[in-house]
Amino acid sequence: MSTRSPEVPKASSREWLGLAVLALPCLLYSMDLTVLNLAVPKLSAALQPTGSELLWIVDIYGFVLAGALIPMGVLGDRVGRRRLLMIGAAAFGCASVLAAFAPSVETLIAARALLGLAAATLAPSTLSLLRSMFLDPKQRTFAIGVWIASFSAGGTIGPLVGGVLLQFFWWGSVFLINVPVMMLLLVVGPRLLPEFRNPQAGRPDISSAAFCIVAILTVVYGIKRIAEHGADWAAAASIVAGLLIGVVFLRRQRHLAEPFVDLDLFRRPAFSAALMINIVGFFVAFGSFLLIAQYFQLVIGLSPLAAGLWSAPSGVAFVTGAMLTPRIVNHVRPSRLIAICFVIAAVGFGLLTQTGTEHDLAVVATAYVIFSIGLAPVFTLASDLIVSTAPPERAGAAAGISEMSSELGGALGIALLGSVVTLMYRGTMAGAVVGNLSGGAAEAARGTLAGALSVAEVLHEPLGAVLIHVSRSAFVEAFQAAALASTAIALIAAAATALFLDRRPQRSPDIPAISKETES
The missing domain is CATH 4.10.860 (DNA Excision Repair, Uvrb; Chain A)
Structure with a gap:
């Protein structure tokens, strides 16, 4: 364990206020990954995207975000972390307005891509600022804990706030909650956050x-x-x-003299293993988040607000699991705890395979809580292993790679599990009642469940009722297949972790000091 000189300064009230400021963009960062899930039914009815376009709308944010995280971290070293954070906040607010009032699917996809690019400035900038603002190790540990909790809180608050807005307003309202928060950050950020940049950082490639x-x-x-x-x-x-x-x-x-990704990090077995754990965990989590949100509203028939309320316990479970991890790891080896938690998550995913077309609200909500509380320690320990196995001078790069793996895993889960559901749904519907519909109506019913329910509303009975039953059954069948795939992936990850990640690496010392500039 590294020791620190008693001369290390304690954080002042300005740093603690700055921590509160830095929590704001972190909340929105994760809210934008979850809040749109609830808006999918209303969005689908208004813009009528195809199944593929709907997937693009949902996950292009995460993909652009994942691809830009490391470049934005390098850019922050060059231009200053606070300056990049302010630029990103302004861009995030503008892109949110564009998304809220998007008149077409193409515009919304472009706005979501811009949101992802702007969001990529937030995590590297905020984490870098925290590491520089809090020099005392205990204070910094607490500050980073608050930083991590803010992401979890955003994921919990997102469905609740989104549900309230969607209950009374149009689908684009879920994006406008970003604007006042980013305006507040732009006003108070320059006053409370110091500027940091690395004077030896090279020119970004x-x-x-x-x-x-x-x-x-x-x-x-x-x-x-x-x-x-x-x-x-x-x-x-x-x-x-x-x-x-x-x-x-x-x-x-x-x-490159100063590469974006230092490939030597991947030669460290614990680093690579933890990185894969992070990707797999977010893969099964985020793919399931989207499908459960659709299940709540389109299969069970909950309102957006009710769906948000039924999603809240899973967020509480996730925060609880993350907060309990430091205590549990004192008694259980990290590798063993990760394996156990993957098994717990698999139990939750397995429970989802038992869902039907109605009256299974409690089953889905319970499964949601189980796999959330199981995956929370996985994410916490994987992030800790990624950073702690890196040498001190590369800790910042390791943190950027950790964030990138989280977003990449989540976006891949949405894309691949969503694609599995789309393929199975289309295959089932192709030979069903849609054969009796006109060309446009049949294609809409084949494309998505939301499209089928929209078509059913204008059909005469009993064809409308039959279409609702068949389309919901087709979606549930695909939903069960995706849950079964997640169960298998979680169990394989548990076995691989138990076999190959057999010891916790020593925690690395703190990263070297970087230059500090305070701008008026």
Whole structure:
């Protein structure tokens, strides 16, 4: 365990007020990953996106965010962390207004991409500022705990606030909650947050940033094309092109004096293992979040507000699990605890496979709580392992990679599990009652459950009732298959963790001091 000189200064009231300020963008960061899930039914009715377009609307935020996290961290070293945070906050507010009043699917997708790019400035900037503002190790541990809790709180508050707004306003209102918070950050941030930059940081490599983002988005486009149109040459070419761009990106890092991604970190077994744990955990979590939100509203028929209220216990369970992790890890080895918690999560996902088309609200809510409380320690310990196994001079880069893996895993879960549901739903509906509908109505009913319910509203009985029953049954069948896949993935992750992550690495000393500038 590292020791610290008694001369290390304690944080003043300004730093503690600054911590409260930094919690604001972190809340919105995670709220924007969850609040849109509840708006999907209203959004689908208003803009009528296809199944593939709906997936793009939901997960392009996470993909752009994941691709831009490391480049934005490097840019913060160059221009200043507070300055980048202020620029990102302004951009986030403007993109939120654009998303709220988007007149078309294409505009909304573009606005969500801009939101992801702006959000990528928030996590690296806030974490870097915290590490520099709180020099005392105990105070910094508490501050980072608050930082992590703010993300969990955002995920819990998002469905509640979103449910209230959707109960009384149109779907775009869920984006406008970002605007006043970002305006507050822009007003008080320059007064309470000091400026930090690394004077030895090199010039950011724009080509690496572009390669990183393009590689991720190109691969995902291929996956989504398969879900929408089936496997074809265009989808295969897109996936192969994305992988090749990714190889170019990795090779480029080997020849840069200051690479975006230090590949030596991945030669550390514990680092790579923890990174994969983080990706797998977020993969099964976020894919399930979206599907459960749709299940609550479209299958059971809850209002957005009621769906948000029934989602709240899972958020409380997640915060509880994260807060209990430091105490439990004093008695159970991290690798063993991660394996146990993956098994607990698998129990929750397994329970989801028992859902039906109605009267299963308590089953779904209980399953939601179980896998949330199981995954919370997984995320906490994986993040700790990622940062602690990195050498001191690379701790900041490791934190950026940790955030990137979280967002990438979540976005992949939404894309792949969502694609599984889309494929199964379309396959079941293709041979069902939609064959008796007109061309446009049949295509809408085949595309999404929301589309089928919208068509059923204008149909005469008994065809409307039959379409509702068949489409809900098709969605539930696909939902159960996705839950079964999540169960299997969680169990495999538990076994792999128990076998290969057999000891906790020593905590790394603190990162070296960086220059501090206070701007008026």
